[in-house]
Amino acid sequence: MTDQPIKFYQTGTFTVGNRLLSPEQRSVQSNMRRTNSLNSGHRACQGCGEALGARYAIDAAMEATERRLIAANATGCLEVFSTPYPETSWQIPWIHSLFGNAAAVGTGIAAALRVRGQTDVRVIAQGGDGGTTDIGFACLSGMFERNDDVLYICYDNGGYMNTGVQRSSATPPAARTSTTMPVGKGTGSAFGMGKFVPAIAMAHEIPYVATATVADLRGLEAKIRRAMEFRGARYVHILVPCPLGWGHASEQTIRIARLARETGLFPEFEAESGNVTGVTRIRRQLPVEEYLRPQHRFAHLFRDPPRADLIAQIQALADRNICRYGLLARQEAER
Amino acid sequence: MFQIRIHGRGGQGVVTAAELLSIAAFREGRHAQAFPSFGSERTGAPVVAFCRIADEKIRNREPVVAPDAVIIQDPTLLHQVDVFGGMVPDAYILINTSRGFDALGLRDFVSGFDANHRSTVPATEIAIRHVGKPLPNAALLGAFAAVTGLLGIDSVAAAIREKFAERIAEPNVAAAREAFEFMHEKREALARAEAG
Amino acid sequence: MKRKPFAITLDPGSSLANHTGTWRTLRPEYVDNLPPCNDACPAGENIQGWLYLAESGEYEAAWRRLTDDNPLPAVMGRVCYHPCETACNRAKLDSAVGINSVERFLGDEALRLGWKFRAPVESSGKNVLVVGAGPSGLSAAYHLARLGHRVTIREAGPLAGGMMRFGIPKYRMPRNILDAEIARILALGITLLTNARVDNKLEAMRDGSFDAAFLAVGAHVARRAYIPAGSAARVLDAVSVLKGMEGEEPAKLGRRVIVYGGGNTAVDVARTAKRLGATEAIIVYRRTREKMPAHDSEVEEALQEGILIKWLSTIRKANDRSITIEKMTLDEKGQAQPTGEVEELAADSLVLALGQDVDLSLLEGVPGLEVVDGVVKVGADMMTGHAGIFAGGDMVPAERTVTVAVGHGKQAARHIDAWLRGRRHVPASRHELATFERLNTWYYSDAPKSVAPVLDMLRRQSTFEEVVGGLDESTARYEARRCLSCGNCFECDNCYGVCPDNAIVKLGPGQRYQINLDYCKGCGLCEAECPCGAIRMVPEEI
Amino acid sequence: MLKQVEGSQAVAEAVALCRPEVICAYPISPQTHIVEALGRMVTAGQLAPCEFINVESEFAAMSVAIGASAAGARAYTATASQGLLYMAEAVFNAAGLGLPIVMTIANRAIGAPINIWNDHTDALSQRDCGWIQLFAEDNQEAVDLHIQAFRLGEELSLPVMVCMDGYILTHAFERLELPRQEQVDAYLPRFEPRQVLDPAEPLSIGAMVGPEAFMEVRYLAHAKQQQALELIPAWAEEFHRAFGRETGGLLHLYRADDAETIVVALGSVLGTVKDTVDELRETGLRIGVLGLTCFRPWPHLAVRAALADVRRVVVIEKSLAVGLGGIVSANVRGSYTGHPDHVHAVIAGLGGRPITKRALHGVLRKAAEGELEPLTFLDLNRQAVERVLTREREVRRSGPIAESVLRDLGVSALKIG
8 A cells, every 4th residue: 555645733722721732731721720810800891801811921920930929010900900909819929009110110029039039039010001101111111221130011902991991102003092083084093103112122132022912822821931031121012902992892802812913913923132033923814804893993994984095004014014023924935 | 616618610629628628627636517519510610619627516507608718729710709708807818829919910909918828829730740630639738737727737648548549649648748848938938038 | 917008908819709700691601512423423423422532542442432333433434425524514624524534443443452342231131133134233233232132133145244245345345344343243142143034024033032123134136127138148237246246256247347327336336347357347327427326435436447437328228249328418307318319338248236125025924014115114213013123224214325224223222122121212312513603713723634545546456455545543543633522522721711700610631611600700702712612601691 | 436428428328237128229419429329339249238220210219119128128219309209109109008118318409490409399399298207407317317217117117208408418528427337237127027029928019999998098107107206206215325316306406495486497407597596595585496307297296395385486498388388387387386477487598599697697586576577588689589570560571580580690600608
């Protein structure tokens, strides 16, 4: 008999767990004894992407540090829904100080630990995109520039959701917020505004920068694990859809995040000392429309008459990302 | 209580001069208070520093308005700032210059003073000889010690040594001593002249 | 913690006091839906069940799960037309899971390692007669034996296997495999009497004092059709040709063979002829390929082997060294109509494969028993009009495939068992079908179907070696792992992972999950992200 | 040991003796000499273990201190003027979280117009932030107050500001006694935080507190400051026994026994005031001094007792609550049992304007004669003000005030005194 070659696939699935993998290969979230650092009973909305992202990230960090972890938290949804007196959902040492100083508080904690030689305890500072890319930006940049031993995690839901969905510098173009109305001359958030902080973090040439989404748990956990292998300033930027602010059904949170990546609008990559060292490739490329349609914040693009021009502009942004970061497999071949 | 006012320009070490005086006084077991006339010190701008010396604790914080002595590091200030303002009668005047009062056009102004209380000293020349830089501070303090007899030259030298590293201190101490001798001889000459 | 500052410091995890479950308007529920493969299997195999075991390499467990329903996996893995794969949801994603080849792998593995069936726990003391040792009879005997009954099989032929032996050529069904699987069944303590044709049913029952009987006689009688033939014309029927292959003397067909008919038997004969040395093997069929009852894969293999097929043709007459065929055409109703246009084909022999009938003579004089156009009427419980006599396989109205027959055997066995114990067997109610739409296929890695090795052409045309080979272990496991587990939780931990409120409790391997309704806010993420559609949201009654 | 040393240097050495573990530095005059000196000590290894962090703003300085303190480290920083305002949000936060940070304020005016010289506007602008506020009369007291501040703050779990006049004290060289390390170690125990971020005993700090408990939290902050009113004098007394110096405490009285007039002031001006009072006493005036060391908590009972039999009170204060008048005097009125009109506010020394004995003689004599207004601005240039007011009445676009005042005064060259 002439056997035809058959490619043997490993047990690769994208599910949270996989009984066919050896325990050490499995995700932290699949572990029955995971930390649940952000515990049940928090007051986040149904389907909150930030609650999910925070538990994913902190649990992974807890695993990586053998539960020797302290977190500083900026003001925002995460802080408000997790610690309304008299209850807290946090199972780790956690402090909230102000909206704009999480990174600096992290620096202080790290300094205290260093001075007492408790270098096995690691520090995380975290906040939403408002507390990170806007009001907390100076402290963030200072922490980066000094290369303080802090992992800063930004949970990016593209706006000030806690105060009623106002625009932040992370709000994407054309997105409707309560301060960027879907009517009038410029509808939604203006094009050409806003900033992509991961790139700015890279410009500080800190040891490690990564972007992730709640749609790729394994990737997210790997990045947190990697981040914890470094000393010095590290930055992980996680896209966390917000059913309330984005106007999508609560069960769509993960799907929307997945679409953000598969359309190329949110590039997932890792960078070390300012250089991109890896990207998560698009698996099934989709037009941005697939991502925009399910979200009420973009509904004005599809009303009568539909704004094909704006959709095309958004597609152009996705295409730019795709070629800038090489998000398609075939691009790899070309390299 | 003896109050000194020092005039100079930013960068000439006016504040250091006041500090050194206070240290010298402290070393002689006395209370002293030195402080600058505060400002954003810019090189070349006119600056003033003060020093009070007393045998009891000094509480007064006001600037020296009625000085017992005025030290002028830079004669060009004479026409810019009211350097002699508020002086007590017969206050000491010490000016850093290689020329005399006449040449500075101060003949009439100083005529009323006790000759022993008004002196000029070529502090910058002396400084350049010893320190290699036009930093007249040490020399002026040496001269001041000689003129006023308020402080011993050894305390001045000790203050300089306390403030600066040896490499810098020694040439300055030498400058201070030369200025001290210079003033000493000048005064004796003057005394002889008066006697003779 | 008393000394800690009031209010501004809080004890860890204290939010457990806040039961957010009260926000919920929809409640998630775990469900088990019927996978399309199981749904489509005529033998009623729990395919998903044994694939799940095979995924992790638990092959014996998988084989045992399989043989709970079907005692002939190695045979099935070769001759089943696998409707399961046709129904497989994965076909909509890339290509159907190669269920049949995994089944064959398990079957072969069992033979290789000599796995045996577990003997029945206790005997019922009842005797059951099974007439016919074909797939249906063997299946019934197997299940009856495992249910604790004493079984005797009476087979008219010289060997057990029925159509599996006498209808299917070696190159599809190697005999050593067949023999081994039959032997393993008989090893359960079943008595097999060969060359023991039953002429009178009731006598047979009485002689053996049987409490019940299962009739599973195959359709071995070839249908004839009148074709004017020259005195020297050589006309044979497919059944005897294929049967002849099992004897010492294969039928002489000559170098140019014409086969008349469009069923699997026609194709089998043509391919056999080719292997017997015919230079030309032509199938003449009166309708089009779409209408052809023969299984597509077999037609495909036949064409590969150089078999020619004359579509839309009927045979007018058989001459000494040739036959005359008439071209047909389809009318608007899709019926074949003669055109009068004829053609001569050179031929050394003509084999008629126009279908088969069952020899029902053994039933003469059995009261209450009803026969309608050549088959026996049975009820939902497969019992004939005569109490205690059941029937299945080719004898009853149904598609005539090995798999259907095996299925009949199983069902009949269960009904017979119930009847013997004075009960009624009520089949378990079927779950809702697990549709493709309920799946979230993102989570499955891309994995095209693996291709089974195929014998090279030269030997396919000259020998009776098996054409399609089996999968090696790793490939079979990979193929098993392509299963999407449609409609049934496979413990992927997605729900456990994606719940923003940690409201899913993981109970541990094999235990699946529980929903902690104290905290579940009903966001629906678990349902949306469940890959296999094993969760559904139901409204909370308020 | 006795030293002739600059105030900033002395304070830096005193802070070092307290073994701070984290120091945050951001430059602003006139505080810079302090953190520069500390930086030198850390790099020289004289102060170890200690983390010296150059931050990007005062806001970050206080935030880093908050993090460090919450993680159980003894944290210190220093600032002044605009810097204090820029960190204001974090200043309130540190108090709210009850983190015992010690911060030196080198008191300085607040712009606009920008002014780098001394007054008390910066510290007093934060009087309600929940920090303990201590004011040093001279550099010896500045040194001693820092040592007491760390102990006080850590015992109460409250942050403490030690205020010393910018330039007047920070840049002044004078004789003072610097304690020995073992003395300080004996007086100041190791930092035992009430709350600490520790993986061994996790907890959440800084939770959101709603109407149901916020009042209570604020009340407890107030209650803590009330406790401070007992601890401050007690530990000043203990300090006196250990170090032989009567520094700190709530307030100091000077020649007040038979006084009809009491001058109230805080900070370095007290020295000049005391000299003036001595001279006035020689002229037979029955006048004394109340020097406030502790401004927050407000030592209500102590002040009331001290002013019980006094005919009039003159408050010399280096800050102005625009639209009200004196800040300190407003507080004093609340504690004065006599007629409120007999508490006179004298706003003096704003933006570094020298407070001279001459001027003090004038105003105090006037007070003794009962002719002092309730609110006076010492050495105010009436003509200059009038000129501007007239111009504003006449011309719509009268231009920037500060610049026109300077123009009117013809101030370009440096003015002495």
